[in-house]
Amino acid sequence: MNGRGRLFHGWWMVAALSATEVVSWGILYYAFAVFLRPMEEAFGASRAAVSGAFSLGLLLAGIAAVPAGRWVDRHGARGLMTAGSCAATLLVLAWSRVESVAGLYAVWAGLGLTMATVLYEPAFAAITAWFVRHRGRALTVVTLFGGLASFLFLPFTERLVATWGWRTALQGLALVLAGVTIPLHALVLRRRPADLGLGPDGGPPTAPPEAPGEKGAGILLGPALRSREFRRLAAAFMLSAAAVAAVSVHLLSYLAERGLPGAWAASAAGSIGLMQLPGRLLFASFAGRLAPGWTTAGVFLLQTLGLVVLVTVPGLPGIAGFVVLFGMGQGMSTLLRASRIAEVFGLAAYGGISGALALCTTLARTAAPVGVALLYTFLGGYEPVFWLLALAALAAAVYGFTAERPNDTTTRGSRLARR
Incomplete structure (x- = not known):
């Protein structure tokens, strides 16, 4: 609660990011393993060739993490994560229409870039700006939900593929991705507590609490x-x-x-x-x-x-x-x-x-x-x-x-x- 008797908005952000991280990790990261064999059969390609698209995506996600992080520092996570969710949805739909290994690599190059905008790094940056004393607890909640992504989405995706086939399953996952992540990122995320007249952890904006060992605004x-x-x-x-x-x-x-x-x-x-x-x-x-x-x-x-x-x-x-x-x-x-x-x-x-x-x-x-x-x-x-x-x-x-x-x-x- 903040000083006005209402739940601190940072905790609403934690709840929103807990939901969006489990969905984003489940669809953009873990679900690929379920589609591996169907794509091998559809493209007539080796497992190494198909899985290479995923490796390319991970490499590009790492490279894009630096400019994505700088954007969050300057503008906050709301716009970046919302745009990333929109792009990821369109790319998952494009993935469902891919007809070749080359097309798969092109789609996963884009998905790798979007992963840098919606997975843990920008989410952690968003939460860190809102909490100091309770930062560990807030980060723990988000990662606990993120840790459930494989447990929830591997069997869910397996069932979708068995029932609808892999292309229609991807279209269904794109709807889930859009329905959960886009509105929550757009409507709940805010750049910093000062925008709502608050300080970190819900305290007064003129006296932000400090965690042990933390150095004020920080180093450039x-x-x-x-x-x-x-x-x-x-x-x-x-x-x-x-x-x-x-x-x-x-x-x-x-x-x-x-x-x-x-x-x-x-x-x-x-x-x-x-x-x-x-x-x-x-x-x-x-x-x-x-x-x-x-x-x-x-x-x-x-x-x-x-x-x-x-x-x-x-x-x-x-x-x-x-x-x-x-x-x-x-x-x-x-x-x-x-x-x-x-x-x-x-x-x-x-x-x-x-x-x-x-x-x-x-x-x-x-x-x-x-x-x-x-x-x-x-x-x-x-x-x-x-x-x-x-x-x-x-x-x-x-x-x-x-x-x-x-x-x-x-x-x-x-x-x-x-x-």
């Missing part, structure tokens, strides 16, 4: 990207993203190499996503109680410990321990990235910095699966490769911890401001 984009702090954060999140991407692609093969039946291996891999939800809840409960550097290190150490347990503990106990630790760490890292940028750099260029970090992690996710495949061939097996992934996660913890020393926040803020 250029000085932030040139700073040692950004390089360390980028290194931390790139190493973590590389480990996550490598595990997502190679875990089934590694478990098969250890003799685990395929059904068990698939269940273990799927359970990693499920464990992200309690990880995010746990993050929201302890993040504000620890110094930011320790919080960052703790998240990446969970991933490190999970990989060590997987390699060293035999049988199902080791796999179960890995799923819990690595999955929870992966879920926390989404929230960590959103909150850490504000803690280190403030809000002045939050969207642009977030976009630059998203580009870095996209490049890491793109390169890691291929790099691991080459290491597998060179080292002769997966076990030494997974040890290297554990070292990468450990290095991420070190870089993340040193990006802001818990007792050096004032000095760091002054140094950055002078650059």
Whole structure:
């Protein structure tokens, strides 16, 4: 509630973005897997050729994240996310009419650009401007709903394809995308609480609350990207993203190499996503109680410990321990990235910095699966490769911890401001 006895508008934005993120992630990201086989048959193309369109979209989404973030910094998320939802709807309709692999690549090049305007980065930027003390709670709510996207939309899309065929299913999903995301983005989102005569968290506009370690308006984009702090954060999140991407692609093969039946291996891999939800809840409960550097290190150490347990503990106990630790760490890292940028750099260029970090992690996710495949061939097996992934996660913890020393926040803020 705000001082006028009404629910703070920031929470209405959280509710709206929770709905739009689950729909956007479900349709623009997860649903592609359901359409993979039907498109192979329709185009007479290989799986690699068809799935390459999705990879192109992800790469372009990472590249577009930087200009999208700068737009949000200057104009707010409302116009960008509304326009992105409109474009995404039209492109999904165009996807339903594609007749060739070349056409599919063209559509997914456009969808990649729209993903940068409607997924987590602009949503996080919108929420961060409205909350300080309750920022962790607000971000947690949105990511909890976003984490349900695969659970809800994979079976839903599968049913649509089985009932209507893949082209009509896409048209139905386009209607869902338009009906949920366009009106909510257009009618609910606002740039900042001052536009409604409020401050962050619903407080008075003349006395905005500050989160521990946060530095007022913040650092501009250029000085932030040139700073040692950004390089360390980028290194931390790139190493973590590389480990996550490598595990997502190679875990089934590694478990098969250890003799685990395929059904068990698939269940273990799927359970990693499920464990992200309690990880995010746990993050929201302890993040504000620890110094930011320790919080960052703790998240990446969970991933490190999970990989060590997987390699060293035999049988199902080791796999179960890995799923819990690595999955929870992966879920926390989404929230960590959103909150850490504000803690280190403030809000002045939050969207642009977030976009630059998203580009870095996209490049890491793109390169890691291929790099691991080459290491597998060179080292002769997966076990030494997974040890290297554990070292990468450990290095991420070190870089993340040193990006802001818990007792050096004032000095760091002054140094950055002078650059």
